[in-house]
């Protein structure tokens with residue numbers, strides 16, 4: 001696969017000084033899980049993809065913290081990721097990658113590079129209470145206080161960038177206030193981009209997907225943090241003797257909605273269809289073999305299947321190259337679009 005200079009540059013710039021080029025440059029800390037997806041009765045009317053017509057499809061998942069730091073900080077406010085691979089009945093796979101942020105920081109890959117450069121982690125410092133009050137009065141979001149052992153953070157650069165670039169404001173402000181979930185199973189995740197689904201009747205619809213946890217959304221109290229390492233243990237404990245479920249919700253866009261721009265939300269009253277239920281029944285064990293397997297796994301948001309195609313969103317399209325290049329760079333199990341490490345020119 002050919003990687004554009006832009007895709008390579010973005011991936012290279014995403015790497016933090018406290019990250020590792022042998023690990024993912026973002027969503028670095030994570031844990032695997034497995035389960036199965038069952039479509040709802042109405043799902044095939046809207047999408048004829050294999051997993052919406054087959055009664056049960058096996059799934060492999062990875063939950064993650066959004067940060068590119070290789071040090072685990074589960075209790076820090078951060079975006080979380082949920083990458084799902086559906087193992088289809090004909091032996092092929094399709095991926096659905098989501099995060100807890102409903103909108104993205106940039107409309108184009110070029111803007112995302114600018115954002116990445118502006119939000120490079122810098123040394124943290126406290127902002128005085130007076131300056132925060134001044135900022136709030138001027139409707140400028142105040143910078144969050146650093147955590148006790150936090151040394152560098154993207155916050156200052158990201159907030160400055162948002163104050164100068166209107167399109168990134170929603171995502172940056174949401175990210176700043178996102179908090180830490182009590183469990184990876186108690187967060188809602190969004191695919192952010194628009195996809196185009198084709199129903200049994202060949203009608204195409206422009207849609208956005210969300211996973212909603214049946215256990216409900218709940219964050220930790222930031223004043224009483226549970227420690228830096230609780231999310232993986234809680235996932236294992238919960239799935240050791242119970243299952244946990246998410247519903248796949250699909251919002252249907254209408255003329256005038258932003259189909260190719262994931263910085264813009266759609267009106268909240270758009271029609272939503274429940275497309276199916278994901279049941280998680282197993283978390284990766286705390287062993288080197290399981291860790292290595294999920295560490296080396298490579299998802300790609302453009303690994304689609306007949307019945308679902310990408311919108312024209314240029315950010316979604318560059319992710320195909322970016323994830324494949326990143327997978328090669330970190331010597332992972334080759335991403336479906338890459339030849340692995342030897343194919344990273």
Ligand code: HEM
Pocket residue numbers: 010011023024025026027030062063064080081082083097098099104109112190191192193297298299315318319322323326327330332
């Ligand atoms: C231009 C935009 C983006 C770029 C360049 C980018 C880049 C990357 C890269 C390089 C990785 C690591 C891939 C690997 O080594 O396997 C990654 C992982 C990830 N990204 Fe993005 N990303 C972008 C947008 C998004 C968006 C919009 C979402 C949410 C829908 C997202 C969610 C995730 C998640 C959940 C992972 C972890 C996947 C896993 O567990 O393997 N990213 N991203």
